Amino acid sequence: MLRRNLVFVPAAALLLSGCTVGQSALDVHGENARQLLRLIWIFSGLSLLIWLAVIGGLALALFRNRSEPEAEPDERGRRSASRVVAVATGLTAIIIIGLTALSYVADRSLASYPARPVTIRITGNQWWWEVRYESPEPSRTLQSANEIHIPVGTPVRLKLESTDVIHSFWVPSLAGKEDLVPGRHNELTLLAERPGIYRGQCAEFCGLQHAHMAVLVIAEPQEEFQAWWDRQLAQAPEPPTEEAVRGRTTFLSGSCILCHTVRGTSAGGKSGPDLTHVGSRRTIAAGILPMTRDALATWIADPQGTKPGANMPVSDINAGEIKDVAAYLESLK
Ligand code: CUA
Numbered sequence: 001m002l003r004r005n006l007v008f009v010p011a012a013a014l015l016l017s018g019c020t021v022g023q024s025a026l027d028v029h030g031e032n033a034r035q036l037l038r039l040i041w042i043f044s045g046l047s048l049l050i051w052l053a054v055i056g057g058l059a060l061a062l063f064r065n066r067s068e069p070e071a072e073p074d075e076r077g078r079r080s081a082s083r084v085v086a087v088a089t090g091l092t093a094i095i096i097i098g099l100t101a102l103s104y105v106a107d108r109s110l111a112s113y114p115a116r117p118v119t120i121r122i123t124g125n126q127w128w129w130e131v132r133y134e135s136p137e138p139s140r141t142l143q144s145a146n147e148i149h150i151p152v153g154t155p156v157r158l159k160l161e162s163t164d165v166i167h168s169f170w171v172p173s174l175a176g177k178e179d180l181v182p183g184r185h186n187e188l189t190l191l192a193e194r195p196g197i198y199r200g201q202c203a204e205f206c207g208l209q210h211a212h213m214a215v216l217v218i219a220e221p222q223e224e225f226q227a228w229w230d231r232q233l234a235q236a237p238e239p240p241t242e243e244a245v246r247g248r249t250t251f252l253s254g255s256c257i258l259c260h261t262v263r264g265t266s267a268g269g270k271s272g273p274d275l276t277h278v279g280s281r282r283t284i285a286a287g288i289l290p291m292t293r294d295a296l297a298t299w300i301a302d303p304q305g306t307k308p309g310a311n312m313p314v315s316d317i318n319a320g321e322i323k324d325v326a327a328y329l330e331s332l333k
Pocket residue numbers: 124125127166167168202203204205206207209210211213
């Protein structure tokens with residue numbers, strides 16, 4: 001019961017605090033998403049008109065048949081029926097060709113950003129996102145996870161890759177979907193027109209925890225973005241409390257370091273998310289728990305209860321040590 005509460009309370013807190021976090025293709029904040037929304041309205045509007053026309057024609061036929069005695073259609077009736085069929089066929093062809101052309105034009109213009117000053121490589125994993133900021137200066141290359149910061153008003157180039165199965169990157173308010181395919185290199189451009197937190201979600205079934213593979217995109221003014229990047233480049237801060245110092249010792253002497261990196265310590269594992277500044281992120285476990293000490297403890301104590309099938313194993317440390325490690329990780333701002 002306690003365990004369930006530990007999961008439920010943070011999840012509820014996240015939901016309540018997440019009122020400003022949007023995930024809707026109808027609430028657009030970028031040109032890429034706006035073009036897609038335009039297509040959604042045109043396709044839906046046209047489909048509605050066609051549906052009304054078909055239902056209207058059907059109603060008319062039913063009504064006429066009831067009031068008139070049944071009779072074989074004469075030559076004139078047959079000719080007018082053929083005309084109706086010919087017009088309907090012509091209209092159908094024109095509509096299909098028109099909609100295809102519209103999608104093609106939208107697709108072309110989505111791919112046509114002349115300059116994209118920021119490049120981020122995103123790798124899909126079962127079930128989290130590795131986020132790597134690329135820079136011509138190797139010392140400014142940065143590794144993070146599950147949370148993407150971008151500057152407002154600047155087109156950002158996303159290089160999308162996968163190490164295991166096919167995932168799909170989708171932040172509906174900013175852009176359309178793009179698959180991450182093992183062995184392939186796909187690209188997508190993100191452009192946020194105003195600051196905000198935009199929620200995204202893996203949009204291709206990728207296994208047991210597909211629904212728990214969320215991503216947050218945080219769009220902020222250029223100076224804030226640069227300051228964030230500079231802060232993230234720093235090595236992990238020293239633990240501020242005795243509890244956190246104990247937590248670091250436990251963390252570094254246990255199995256955590258086999259999968260996780262904390263820059264500035266001996267932890268250099270690569271198969272799990274980089275934890276150097278995990279405390280500065282808003283969520284853990286790919287968006288399913290808020291970043292709080294309790295949620296961290298819950299996650300470490302029972303990862304399989306929170307996210308069955310995840311690669312995070314149950315650790316063999318005791319409850320007191322789990323609290324220490326949670327305090328340490330929370331302090332990694
Ligand atoms: Cu990754 Cu669905």
